[in-house]
Amino acid sequence: MYSIGIDIGATNTDLGLVRNDGTVIDRERLSTQQYDKAENYIADITSAIQQLLTRHDVTALDGIGIGAPNGNHLTGCIEANTANLRIKEQIPLGRALEEAFGTRVRLDNDANAAALGEMVYGGAKGMRNFIMLTLGTGVGSGIVIDGKLLHGTHGAAGELGHAIVSPNGRACSCGRKGCIEMYASARGICQNYIEALEASGRNTTEEEREAVTCQFVGESANAGDPVARKAYDTTAYWLSIALANAAAFSEPEAIFLMGGPTRAGEALLSPLQKYFEENLLFLYKGKIKLQFSTLTGNDTAILGAAALSAEL
Amino acid sequence: MYSIGIDIGATNTDLGLVRNDGTVIDRERLSTQQYDKAENYIADITSAIQQLLTRHDVTALDGIGIGAPNGNHLTGCIEANTANLRIKEQIPLGRALEEAFGTRVRLDNDANAAALGEMVYGGAKGMRNFIMLTLGTGVGSGIVIDGKLLHGTHGAAGELGHAIVSPNGRACSCGRKGCIEMYASARGICQNYIEALEASGRNTTEEEREAVTCQFVGESANAGDPVARKAYDTTAYWLSIALANAAAFSEPEAIFLMGGPTRAGEALLSPLQKYFEENLLFLYKGKIKLQFSTLTGNDTAILGAAALSAEL
Numbered sequence: 001m002y003s004i005g006i007d008i009g010a011t012n013t014d015l016g017l018v019r020n021d022g023t024v025i026d027r028e029r030l031s032t033q034q035y036d037k038a039e040n041y042i043a044d045i046t047s048a049i050q051q052l053l054t055r056h057d058v059t060a061l062d063g064i065g066i067g068a069p070n071g072n073h074l075t076g077c078i079e080a081n082t083a084n085l086r087i088k089e090q091i092p093l094g095r096a097l098e099e100a101f102g103t104r105v106r107l108d109n110d111a112n113a114a115a116l117g118e119m120v121y122g123g124a125k126g127m128r129n130f131i132m133l134t135l136g137t138g139v140g141s142g143i144v145i146d147g148k149l150l151h152g153t154h155g156a157a158g159e160l161g162h163a164i165v166s167p168n169g170r171a172c173s174c175g176r177k178g179c180i181e182m183y184a185s186a187r188g189i190c191q192n193y194i195e196a197l198e199a200s201g202r203n204t205t206e207e208e209r210e211a212v213t214c215q216f217v218g219e220s221a222n223a224g225d226p227v228a229r230k231a232y233d234t235t236a237y238w239l240s241i242a243l244a245n246a247a248a249f250s251e252p253e254a255i256f257l258m259g260g261p262t263r264a265g266e267a268l269l270s271p272l273q274k275y276f277e278e279n280l281l282f283l284y285k286g287k288i289k290l291q292f293s294t295l296t297g298n299d300t301a302i303l304g305a306a307a308l309s310a311e312l
Numbered sequence: 313m314y315s316i317g318i319d320i321g322a323t324n325t326d327l328g329l330v331r332n333d334g335t336v337i338d339r340e341r342l343s344t345q346q347y348d349k350a351e352n353y354i355a356d357i358t359s360a361i362q363q364l365l366t367r368h369d370v371t372a373l374d375g376i377g378i379g380a381p382n383g384n385h386l387t388g389c390i391e392a393n394t395a396n397l398r399i400k401e402q403i404p405l406g407r408a409l410e411e412a413f414g415t416r417v418r419l420d421n422d423a424n425a426a427a428l429g430e431m432v433y434g435g436a437k438g439m440r441n442f443i444m445l446t447l448g449t450g451v452g453s454g455i456v457i458d459g460k461l462l463h464g465t466h467g468a469a470g471e472l473g474h475a476i477v478s479p480n481g482r483a484c485s486c487g488r489k490g491c492i493e494m495y496a497s498a499r500g501i502c503q504n505y506i507e508a509l510e511a512s513g514r515n516t517t518e519e520e521r522e523a524v525t526c527q528f529v530g531e532s533a534n535a536g537d538p539v540a541r542k543a544y545d546t547t548a549y550w551l552s553i554a555l556a557n558a559a560a561f562s563e564p565e566a567i568f569l570m571g572g573p574t575r576a577g578e579a580l581l582s583p584l585q586k587y588f589e590e591n592l593l594f595l596y597k598g599k600i601k602l603q604f605s606t607l608t609g610n611d612t613a614i615l616g617a618a619a620l621s622a623e624l
Contacts (some may be wrong), residue, residue: 080531129465143561145457152563153441154599159560162552162593211442248421248471249455249561252463279475281486287466 001062004049005306007110008032008068010084013045015050016302020120020310021063024050024299038091045093046100063104063309065096067113067301074155076107106308110134110301111158112149114293115142115303119254129252131158131196132293133243135259137187139181145250161185185240186214186260193217193231200227218264232267239249240275247284258293258300313374316361317618319422320344320380322396325357328614329364331370332374332622336611338364358412359406369492375416375621376409379613381427388419397470417599418620422446422613423470425574426605427454429616430568435606441564442603445555446569451493451500457562469603473497477553481518495550498526505529505543512539530576544579552587559596570605 002025009015011028035041049064070082076094078085094107108116115132118124124132128147134140139161143150150157162174163182169178170191172218182188190212197204220228241256262268269292276290295303314337320324325342335582340360347353361376382394388406390397405417420428427444430436435527437442440459446452451473454460462469474486481490482503494500502524532540555567574580581604590604607615 133544145462146457146460150457150562153565154492154563156595157561157563159595160595161561163557164477164591165479167553176591176593197484241476243346244560246473249469249558250462251466251469253465279476281471281488283468283471292330 001060002056002058003062003306003309004052004064005220005302005304005308006045006066006068007113007116007301007305008014008071008078009064009301010069014302015045015048015052016299016306017056018303018306022303024227025301026058028052033086034084036088038087038089040252041087041091042093042096046097049097049101051070061103063106064101065113065116065305065308065310066093066097066105066107067110067305067308068093068107069110070108071109071112071122073106073108073112073149073151073154076105078107097125100103107245108308109140109142110144110152110304111140113259113301114140115144115256115304116149116310117295117300118258118293119147120142120304120310121181121295123256124254125258127253129250130254130256131160131243131246131250131252132256135186135261137186137256139185143250144252156307160242160246161242163242163245163287165238165245184235184242184261187262189214189217189231192234193228196227196230196234200230202227212296214261215263218261218267221264221267228275229267233271235261236268236271237259237275239272241277243290244279248281249290251284252288254289254291256291256293258295262292298309313517314368314370314374314604315374315618315621316364317616318357318378318380318613319425319519319613320378320383320390321613322381323511327357327360328611329368329370329620330615336520337615339366339614340364342409345398348400350399350401353399353403354405354408359408361409361413365469371413373413373415375418375619376413377425377428377620377622378405378409378417378419379422379620380405380419380603381422382469383419383421383424385420385424385461385463386416390419412476414470416621417455420461420620421454422616423452424463425613425616425620426452426570427568428461428619428622429607430570430605430611431459432619432622433615435468435568435603436566438484438617439565441562442566442568443472443558443562443564444544444568444570445556447496447498447569447573449498451497455562456564465569472554472558475554475557477550477557484592492550496554496589497571499528501529501543501547501573504546505540506585508539508546512542523600525551527575528574530573530579532547533579536561541579543578545583547573548580550586551584552579552591553623554591556591561594563596564600565566566601567604568605569602570607 015028016024070079078091080090132142142162166178170182172179327340328336330435382391394403444454453472478490482494484491
């Protein structure tokens with residue numbers, strides 16, 4: 001059987017036809033930023049799906065899953081005024097696709113989609129309790145409790161990127177101080193690098209400091225640069241506090257990390273595992289796996305979205 | 313219909329016959345510390361239950377619920393070597409009572425029992441997602457997700473007393489630093505008071521400082537003493553960070569507090585509600601109730617235990 005996974009980003013909308021063994025058979029791509037009206041956007045998504053089905057003679061779908069920023073799983077809509085989307089009205093994509101294809105459609109936020117992708121196709125297969133942390137421009141999270149996504153009272157659970165780890169720490173875009181997002185997002189890691197650079201006494205220009213990217217810090221760390229390593233050490237330390245606190249909440253079987261900053265590999269994972277074990281409450285020491293997502297490459301987001309529609 | 317609630321403390325074991333409207337009809341008490349063997353302890357609990365049933369001609373029970381320190385809901389046992397219990401072997405109370413009375417028996421830790429008590433008989437009636445924080449010698453928590461207690465992978469979820477709020481803060485008995493327990497338990501509140509006293513410049517003797525109790529701090533705060541009020545302000549501030557982080561995890565409908573320190577009333581609740589709203593992520597502001605347990609007095613623990621056995 002087949003399902004459709006749709007990964008909606010600010011730049012592109014990626015659609016995939018997914019076989020239930022987790023293979024992405026075929027793809028379509030729309031330019032999200034080309035649209036400013038929900039109606040046209042929905043119509044083009046509908047015909048992109050139709051093309052995928054027609055090309056492969058697929059006549060029945062298990063379902064359609066959509067991962068989207070600000071995706072509301074209760075209404076199947078992308079909320080109005082979502083940051084970075086040109087379409088400013090609410091996008092009722094769930095119901096529209098349900099009517100067009102007569103199949104189950106599940107829409108959820110991208111971190112929740114990532115968590116389900118890991119459970120259905122990745123390293124969390126068979127797990128009933130785990131946490132997925134998505135590191136990127138921000139830090140997001142999808143939490144699985146007893147085999148189901150944790151949604152909370154109004155669908156807003158799982159904002160672990162805004163767990164406060166340093167009450168008088170860096171100012172966060174949310175208006176508070178010391179959220180883990182300020183230390184472990186791509187921008188946070190750059191900030192850790194710049195602070196380590198300043199503390200090192202190494203000569204740099206303001207231009208160089210402004211050009212720092214997370215990818216550069218990762219590559220420098222893996223090339224052995226002590227300043228970049230120090231930056232990941234700081235990232236890992238603060239992240240370990242947030243993860244130790246999350247562990248004390250739900251006692252997950254595992255915590256997974258994915259997203260751009262994980263491309264640093266061992267430069268991040270090795271200090272993180274060390275600090276995590278140190279900072280875990282004794283009850284949990286040695287009992288909670290901490291690893292990167294086993295889903296890598298371009299298919300991750302499509303698989304995550306497709307997983308939303310899978311039978312659990 | 314009736315159920316039996318058993319609240320096991322280090323000093324006393326309180327048993328209650330509970331009608332399903334939440335009235336405790338009758339009680340029995342054993343001196344926990346009198347026992348050093350599980351076998352005798354179980355035998356005396358069994359006959360205390362029998363007496364309650366006989367006195368009221370009760371021939372059928374909905375179930376038996378037991379709240380106990382270190383209660384393992386998976387095995388129905390109180391773990392071996394539980395701190396403060398004289399009986400050092402494992403106590404297989406669940407199975408013993410199941411066999412003796414032919415009814416469902418649920419044993420769980422005391423904070424989980426308190427959470428269920430609130431859900432079945434108290435202010436959380438009808439709620440599907442909430443958190444109960446128990447303030448006392450330590451800080452415990454019971455977490456309800458989707459109408460069920462959150463137990464985690466091995467039954468050790470919900471250790472919110474050991475959420476780290478101040479990574480370089482006070483040394484905790486768990487071996488780490490800055491757990492909320494060090495700021496919001498009875499001992500933590502006394503410490504907040506002593507620090508406020510020292511900062512105030514008020515003259516005190518070491519004897520006076522050593523004699524400080526949480527009850528004294530509460531009474532002083534309610535009598536208007538600015539030093540005691542400052543102590544609760546500090547308690548409330550740190551607690552608000554832990555609760556804001558817990559909110560970002562599960563987006564509960566409400567957070568309840570119970571236990572000795574809540575007897576301070578508004579001296580704790582008023583600054584806590586203020587800081588909590590301030591420190592909540594914007595998504596949740598104004599949407600999460602923060603209140604004291606509506607169950608008060610001697611029946612709370614028995615009702616909590618009885619609730620464990622109630623149909624949910």
